[in-house]
Amino acid sequence: MSFISLLWVLLLGSLLGLELIGKVPPTLHTPLMSGANAISGITMLAALTLIVKAGGNVPLLIIGSVSLGFALFNVVGGFFVTDRMLAMFSRKPSNKK
Amino acid sequence: MNLPVIIKFVIDLLAVLLLALGIKGLSKVKSARDANRLAAFAMSLSVVGLLSYYLGTSGIAIQSWIWIIIGSIIGSLFGAILAKKVPMTSMPETVALFNGCGGMSSLLVALGVAIFPISNSVENLDFFKLLINEVSISVSIFVGAITFTGSIVAMAKLQGWLSTPGWTQSKVRHFVNIVFAVASLIAFFDLINGNTSSIWLLVIVSSLLGIGVTLPIGGADMPVVISLLNSYSGIAAAAAGFVVDSQLLIVAGAMVGAAGLILTQVMCKGMNRSLVSVLFGGSLSAQSPASSGSGEYTNITSCSVEECALTLEAANKVIIVPGYGLAVAQAQHTLREVTKKLEQNGIEVVYAIHPVAGRMPGHMNVLLAEADVPYEQLKEMDVVNPDFPATDVVLVLGANDVVNPQAKNDSSSPLYGMPVLDVQEARTVFVIKRGMSAGYSGIKNDLFDLPNTSMVFGDAKKVLNDLIGELKDLGVGEK
Numbered sequence: 001m002s003f004i005s006l007l008w009v010l011l012l013g014s015l016l017g018l019e020l021i022g023k024v025p026p027t028l029h030t031p032l033m034s035g036a037n038a039i040s041g042i043t044m045l046a047a048l049t050l051i052v053k054a055g056g057n058v059p060l061l062i063i064g065s066v067s068l069g070f071a072l073f074n075v076v077g078g079f080f081v082t083d084r085m086l087a088m089f090s091r092k093p094s095n096k097k
Numbered sequence: 098m099n100l101p102v103i104i105k106f107v108i109d110l111l112a113v114l115l116l117a118l119g120i121k122g123l124s125k126v127k128s129a130r131d132a133n134r135l136a137a138f139a140m141s142l143s144v145v146g147l148l149s150y151y152l153g154t155s156g157i158a159i160q161s162w163i164w165i166i167i168g169s170i171i172g173s174l175f176g177a178i179l180a181k182k183v184p185m186t187s188m189p190e191t192v193a194l195f196n197g198c199g200g201m202s203s204l205l206v207a208l209g210v211a212i213f214p215i216s217n218s219v220e221n222l223d224f225f226k227l228l229i230n231e232v233s234i235s236v237s238i239f240v241g242a243i244t245f246t247g248s249i250v251a252m253a254k255l256q257g258w259l260s261t262p263g264w265t266q267s268k269v270r271h272f273v274n275i276v277f278a279v280a281s282l283i284a285f286f287d288l289i290n291g292n293t294s295s296i297w298l299l300v301i302v303s304s305l306l307g308i309g310v311t312l313p314i315g316g317a318d319m320p321v322v323i324s325l326l327n328s329y330s331g332i333a334a335a336a337a338g339f340v341v342d343s344q345l346l347i348v349a350g351a352m353v354g355a356a357g358l359i360l361t362q363v364m365c366k367g368m369n370r371s372l373v374s375v376l377f378g379g380s381l382s383a384q385s386p387a388s389s390g391s392g393e394y395t396n397i398t399s400c401s402v403e404e405c406a407l408t409l410e411a412a413n414k415v416i417i418v419p420g421y422g423l424a425v426a427q428a429q430h431t432l433r434e435v436t437k438k439l440e441q442n443g444i445e446v447v448y449a450i451h452p453v454a455g456r457m458p459g460h461m462n463v464l465l466a467e468a469d470v471p472y473e474q475l476k477e478m479d480v481v482n483p484d485f486p487a488t489d490v491v492l493v494l495g496a497n498d499v500v501n502p503q504a505k506n507d508s509s510s511p512l513y514g515m516p517v518l519d520v521q522e523a524r525t526v527f528v529i530k531r532g533m534s535a536g537y538s539g540i541k542n543d544l545f546d547l548p549n550t551s552m553v554f555g556d557a558k559k560v561l562n563d564l565i566g567e568l569k570d571l572g573v574g575e576k
Contacts, residue, residue, distance in 0.1 A: 011466050017355025026367060041334075076177050
């Protein structure tokens with residue numbers, strides 16, 4: 001991938017992000033923040049790449065592994081906690097009587 | 098193009114699409130929960146895509162598998178446990194912690210690549226590519242470090258482990274932060290010049306910058322800061338995407354970065370604060386040392402729980418205004434019991450939710466939903482404001498600045514222009530509060546001086562418990 005095309009990817013990705021969130025009811029600010037936060041843990045892919053390409057370099061393997069741990073802590077925790085919050089909203093209508 | 102490349106391309110494309118749909122769906126109540134799961138699925142899909150690509154091309158060594166498994170098990174396990182255990186009241190600091198760890202991850206990847214140049218060994222790169230490589234490593238480290246230390250400071254402040262040190266409110270802090278910023282710039286150029294050891298300088302000063310910028314910010318503005326740091330962690334991920342040459346990472350990171358920025362702006366609007374004043378203005382109370390709040394209270398009426406119960410019993414319509422204090426006292430369940438009793442007596446009960454009630458926009462909705470308050474009873478500010486004149490009793494529980502009429506009447510007040518709930522329009526207002534201390538803003542609340550306002554002093558949970566007892570004695574809700 002050439003640098004220029006990566007820059008295009010960056011630009012289009014940013015524009016997409018700006019467009020996606022138009023009107024958000026205040027109720028959803030906290031869950032949305034938490035869900036977006038989980039997605040930012042996508043760096044786990046970078047950590048994985050690092051580990052795979054490390055070969056026999058043990059310090060690098062360890063750095064990659066710690067990085068992967070941090071990222072997955074972010075991803076797994078983030079999605080679970082968002083689900084917990086959202087479960088409270090969606091429970092209402094069905095569980096009422 | 099061979100098969101593994103094509104497969105990875107298709108999977109990446111699909112993952113981006115699903116992530117975008119996920120973020121989109123998260124902004125609507127109906128679709129939010131499914132959207133969250135969709136995003137989680139997209140993330141797992143992207144991992145499958147990446148691993149299958151390497152399996153199909155270079156292969157993955159046993160040693161790598163071991164470290165992958167160790168890292169993912171430990172990280173996921175801690176994340177899942179924390180997410181299940183943490184009480185709903187500590188949601189903001191939990192999000193901050195998760196966010197900080199995402200930043201840390203980007204930082205470590207960049208650091209790893211910088212110390213041990215991998216992939217298509219550095220000698221093969223021409224000058225231009227080398228430059229890009231070093232710039233993206235620096236950005237990833239810089240933003241990652243700020244995200245990490247900033248989030249940790251934000252978490253510690255919300256938990257009450259860290260207070261705002263006095264010196265951070267003086268002008269000195271700007272000088273200190275400028276020094277850190279300049280130092281990171283020097284380290285950055287030094288790094289590009291080929292001096293690899295300056296990477297440590299970059300790590301240290303950008304970490305310090307993260308602390309220096311977050312520390313002076315007051316608790317009320319913390320949600321905005323967390324949202325901004327969330328946006329940063331997206332940028333850090335995108336930078337890490339440049340480091341390891343991954344388009345998926347760049348798209349997803351950029352998406353989160355941009356969406357986070359928009360969300361930050363929306364939150365600022367709800368609090369009537371500009372992003373600039375949040376970041377550089379210091380804490381609001383320090384900024385305006387009781388400027389318009391210097392006035393003493395002249396007409397405070399205090400009343401007992403018993404009187405409050407009597408008035409409630411005679412009411413037809415009651416509006417509850419819950420605030421941060423309610424969350425701190427963990428009184429939302431007790432509150433629900435009180436309102437149940439009132440409802441059983443045929444009294445109409447509605448909750449008025451200010452956009453920034455609680456500690457984070459939407460936080461109060463989550464807390465009340467947890468206490469089984471029906472969703473239909475939660476009314477947003479614009480919807481409920483016209484109802485106050487026709488309301489008999491308003492119960493203000495641990496809210497302060499959001500019910501301050503100064504925001505509408507007094508153009509010299511720092512609160513002026515902030516959207517507030519017009520509780521003073523109601524026939525009677527009860528404010529349940531521990532003492533006469535000011536709210537976040539440190540500003541006097543004119544509401545307390547009004548003739549139709551009575552103060553009920555005490556811890557919200559204790560007062561509500563007493564209220565249940567009094568209502569029982571009156572025979573309310575005994576059917």
